[in-house]
Amino acid sequence: MPSDSSQSPPSPDRRWLIALAWVWVGVPLAYGLYELVRKATQLFTG
Template sequence: MSSPARDQQPTHTPAGLIAFAWALVGVPLAYGLFQTVKTAASLFTG
C-alpha cells in the first residue's frame, strides 16, 4: 500500500506570486514596525 504523499507530484509556485504574497504581508508589517519604533523612541527621548 503506497502513501498518498508519495503519489503526489510537487507543484511549482510562480516567483511573482511568492513576491506578491511577501509584499502583501511585508509592507504593512514594515510600516507597523516603523510606527512602533518611532513612538517608542519619542517615549525615551522626550
C-alpha cells in the same frame, strides 16, 4: 542520453507569486514597525 518520460512536467515558475504574497503582508507590517520604532525612540528622547 535517453529522456525520462516518467518525470513530471516542469512546474510553473511561481517566484512572482511568492514575491507578491510577501509584499502583500510585508508592507503593512513595515508600516506597523515604523510607527513602533517612532514611539519606542520616545523612551530615550521623551
